[in-house]
Amino acid sequence: MPYKRLWLYNNKRALIPPAGPEQQQVFDEGNAIGALAREYYGYGVLVDMDPAQLPQAIKRTAALVAAGAGVILEGAFVFNKVLVRCDILKHNKDGSWDLMEAKGSTEVKDEHVQDVAVQRYVLEGAGLTIRNTLLMHIDNTFVKDGPIDAKKFFTCEDITQEVGALLPGVGPDLERLQEALASPAAPEVGIGKHCSHPADCEFRAHCWKGVPEHSIYDIPRLSWEKKNTLKAMGILLFKNVPDNFDLSDGQKQALKVEKSGEVLINKKKIAKFLRRIKYPLYHIDFETIRPAIPLYDGSRPYQQLPFQVSLHVQAAAGAAPRHLEYLGEGSTDPRPGLISFLLANIGPAGTLLAYNASFEIQKIEDLVRDFPESAAGLAALPGRFEDLMKPFLERAYVHPACHGRVSLKKILPALVPGMSYEGLAIANGGAAQLAYCNILSGRLSPAAAEKLRGDLKVYCGQDTLAMVKILERLGQLSV
Numbered sequence: 001m002p003y004k005r006l007w008l009y010n011n012k013r014a015l016i017p018p019a020g021p022e023q024q025q026v027f028d029e030g031n032a033i034g035a036l037a038r039e040y041y042g043y044g045v046l047v048d049m050d051p052a053q054l055p056q057a058i059k060r061t062a063a064l065v066a067a068g069a070g071v072i073l074e075g076a077f078v079f080n081k082v083l084v085r086c087d088i089l090k091h092n093k094d095g096s097w098d099l100m101e102a103k104g105s106t107e108v109k110d111e112h113v114q115d116v117a118v119q120r121y122v123l124e125g126a127g128l129t130i131r132n133t134l135l136m137h138i139d140n141t142f143v144k145d146g147p148i149d150a151k152k153f154f155t156c157e158d159i160t161q162e163v164g165a166l167l168p169g170v171g172p173d174l175e176r177l178q179e180a181l182a183s184p185a186a187p188e189v190g191i192g193k194h195c196s197h198p199a200d201c202e203f204r205a206h207c208w209k210g211v212p213e214h215s216i217y218d219i220p221r222l223s224w225e226k227k228n229t230l231k232a233m234g235i236l237l238f239k240n241v242p243d244n245f246d247l248s249d250g251q252k253q254a255l256k257v258e259k260s261g262e263v264l265i266n267k268k269k270i271a272k273f274l275r276r277i278k279y280p281l282y283h284i285d286f287e288t289i290r291p292a293i294p295l296y297d298g299s300r301p302y303q304q305l306p307f308q309v310s311l312h313v314q315a316a317a318g319a320a321p322r323h324l325e326y327l328g329e330g331s332t333d334p335r336p337g338l339i340s341f342l343l344a345n346i347g348p349a350g351t352l353l354a355y356n357a358s359f360e361i362q363k364i365e366d367l368v369r370d371f372p373e374s375a376a377g378l379a380a381l382p383g384r385f386e387d388l389m390k391p392f393l394e395r396a397y398v399h400p401a402c403h404g405r406v407s408l409k410k411i412l413p414a415l416v417p418g419m420s421y422e423g424l425a426i427a428n429g430g431a432a433q434l435a436y437c438n439i440l441s442g443r444l445s446p447a448a449a450e451k452l453r454g455d456l457k458v459y460c461g462q463d464t465l466a467m468v469k470i471l472e473r474l475g476q477l478s479v
C-alpha cells in the first residue's frame with residue numbers, strides 16, 4: 001500500500017466513500033472465494049474473530065500454534081507493530097509451517113508476492129519457521145462439473161524463492177512506512193497510475209477532487225508518461241494540450257475538435273462503412289454476468305455468460321425496426337434459452353450489427369464451443385458482423401461533446417440529440433450485471449425481481465434502438 005494511502009487509511013478513514021452496490025458485490029464475491037479457499041484442505045481451525053476483536057484473534061492464534069494445530073485459517077500475528085492475517089497456515093511434520101495466501105485472480109501478480117513477503121516477515125518475527133510460501137489462485141482451466149471442489153478450482157504456485165528475494169527489504173520498507181505513518185501530515189504524493197493500479201484506490205475522490213472535467217487524464221489511450229509530462233508542464237485541461245505535443249493521429253483529431261468546438265465529419269468514410277451493411281439488418285446487444293465462481297456446469301471462472309439479448313431487426317434500409325428480446329428467467333442457466341432465441345430469430349442472410357462487435361462475436365463463439373450440439377447453427381454468425389463503433393474509431397465522426405471518447409453512451413446523445421441513458425433505472429452494463437445477480441440471488445420479492453426485469457429490458461432495448469438511430473443519422477450525414 002503506498003505511503004499516502006496508508007497514512008490516509010490510518011488517519012482519515014472517513015474519507016473513504018461508502019461501498020456502492022457494485023463494490024459490495026465485489027466484496028461479497030471475494031468473501032465467497034475466501035470461504036471456498038478455506039475448504040482446500042477439508043479441515044482446519046478458523047480464527048473467526050472480526051476486526052474489532054484483534055487482540056483476542058492474536059491470542060487465539062498463538063494458542064493454536066502452541067497446541068500444534070494442523071491447519072490454521074485466518075490466523076492473526078503481530079510483530080514490530082505490524083499485524084497480518086494469514087489465509088492458511090499448514091503445520092509440517094518437522095515443526096515448520098507452509099504459508100498459503102488465497103487470491104481471486106487467475107495468476108500470481110507482483111503485489112501478491114509483496115503481500116506474502118510481509119506476512120512471512122511477520123510470521124518469522126513472531127517465532128514461526130516457514131518452509132514454503134504458496135500462492136493459491138483460481139485455475140483458469142477449471143470447468144464446473146457438479147459441486148465445486150476447492151482442490152480443483154484453485155491451483156497453488158510455490159513462490160518461496162520470489163518471496164525470499166524480497167524478504168531482506170521488507171523490514172526497512174516497513175520502518176519507512178511506520179515513519180511516514182507517524183508524520184502529522186499525509187506524505188506528499190501526487191496522483192498518477194498508482195491510483196488505479198493494481199486496483200482503484202479508495203481515496204480517489206479525495207485526491208482527485210482538483211482535477212477538472214475533460215482533463216488530460218480523460219484522453220483515450222494516452223500513456224501515463226505523457227500524462228505526467230503534461231502535468232509537469234502545468235497542463236490539466238485536454239483543450240490546453242499544445243498542438244505540437246506528441247499524440248497519435250486519433251488523439252490529435254480529438255484535440256482539434258476539443259479546441260475548435262466544431263464537429264468533424266468524413267462523409268466518404270461514413271459512406272464506405274454504410275456500403276458494408278446488408279439487409280435484413282440485425283442490431284444486436286448482449287448483457288452478461290462474469291462470476292468468479294462458475295454458476296453452471298460447463299462454465300469457467302470469470303467466463304462472461306450472456307443472460308439477455310436485444311434485437312432490433314430492419315428488413316430494409318430505413319424500414320421501421322421490429323424489436324425482439326430474451327431475458328433469462330433467473331433460476332437456471334440462461335444460455336440454452338438464449339441459443340434457441342437466436343436460432344429462431346436470426347435468418348440466414350443479412351448483417352449483424354453490434355457496438356464493439358468483438359464482444360458479441362466472442363459470446364457467440366463461446367456458445368458454439370460450450371453447446372456444440374444445440375448451438376452449431378450459430379457458428380456462421382460471427383462472420384456476418386459489422387461493428388458500428390468502427391466509423392467513430394476511425395474518426396469519421398468526431399463531436400466535441402464526446403471529448404475523444406467513442407463509447408455508445410458518449411456517441412448517442414452527441415449524434416442523436418434527445419436520446420441518452422440519463423434517467424434510466426439501469427444505465428450501464430455494470431448496473432445490468434448487478435441487477436441480474438440480484439435476481440439470481442433469490443433474495444428479492446417477486447415484485448422487486450419483476451421490476452428489475454423490466455428495467456433490464458428497457459436498458460438492453462435502449463442499446464439496440466440507439467444503434468438504429470445512430471445508423472440512421474450516419475446515413476443522413478453521408479450524403
Ligand code: SF4
Nearest residue numbers: 005195201203204207
Ligand atoms: S488516490 Fe492516489 S495519491 Fe491518493 S492515496 Fe490513493 S494512490 Fe495515493
